[in-house]
Amino acid sequence: MGFIFRAMTEKDIPQVAEIEKQAFTLPWSEHSFQNELKYKERTVYLVVAGAAAPDYVLGYCGYWKIIDEAHITNIAVRNGFRGRHLGRRLMEKIIDSAISHGMLHITLEVRVSNFVALALYESLGFTCVGSRKGYYSDTGEDALIMWLYTDRR
Numbered sequence: 001m002g003f004i005f006r007a008m009t010e011k012d013i014p015q016v017a018e019i020e021k022q023a024f025t026l027p028w029s030e031h032s033f034q035n036e037l038k039y040k041e042r043t044v045y046l047v048v049a050g051a052a053a054p055d056y057v058l059g060y061c062g063y064w065k066i067i068d069e070a071h072i073t074n075i076a077v078r079n080g081f082r083g084r085h086l087g088r089r090l091m092e093k094i095i096d097s098a099i100s101h102g103m104l105h106i107t108l109e110v111r112v113s114n115f116v117a118l119a120l121y122e123s124l125g126f127t128c129v130g131s132r133k134g135y136y137s138d139t140g141e142d143a144l145i146m147w148l149y150t151d152r153r
Contacts, residue, residue, distance in 0.1 A: 002051035003086070005093045008060060010037060012047050015057040023076035025138045036062060036073075044070075044097050048077075048086055061090040063098060063106070070098035072108035087117075091124055095148065104151050109143035111136060121146050 008016065013033045020027040036043050045062035049055065059077035063070040072094065077086045098106050109132060110117050126146040135143035 003048050003058070003089070004051050004054055005046055005048050005089070006054075008033075008037065008045035008047045008062070010034070011055075012057050012060070013037075016047065016060045019057065019060065019076050019078045020074065022079045026136070028074065041065075044094070044101065046090065046093055046097065048090055059086045059090055061094045063094060065098075065101060065103065068102060068104040070094075070101070070103040070106040072106065088120055088124075091120065095124065095150070099150050104149070106148040106150060108146055109135060110146060112142045112144055118144070121148075124148065 013030050016033055017027070017030045020033075033045075036045060042065050043062060044065065045060060047057045047060045049057055057078070058081045059075070061072065061075040063072045075087060075090055075094075077084075077090075095106060106126075108121065108126070110121065112131070126148045128144050129147050130145045132143040132145060134140045
């Protein structure tokens with residue numbers, strides 16, 4: 001199965017919100033994603049879809065542009081399509097996008113218990129630089145703060 005990666009559009013939001021609910025205990029709402037897409041000069045959101053069904057969203061990822069830093073806000077893959085390296089490919093596309101937009105650094109937070117995500121981010125060159133105690137309000141779990149320095153990639 002081939003895949004296409006493209007910019008998220010308004011029509012993708014219901015599917016993205018559905019995937020968000022599958023992946024997170026505190027999912028963003030459709031309204032949140034609508035707000036994100038309003039500020040294209042400050043945000044970038046990509047989706048991945050099957051080449052044979054380009055309107056069926058399989059996953060998404062986004063970031064905020066803050067001066068020369070990209071702050072990854074969300075990444076998730078639809079249930080049933082995990083384990084096919086779509087998360088890795090989305091991250092690679094997001095990193096390439098951030099570099100092409102002049103971002104020198106990329107940051108994200110990840111739950112300390114999310115070993116799959118941690119392994120992915122570390123394999124892409126992210127390093128843990130600290131933590132945020134009690135960051136996740138649903139469980140009080142800590143978040144690890146990770147950075148990728150694109151000028152040294």
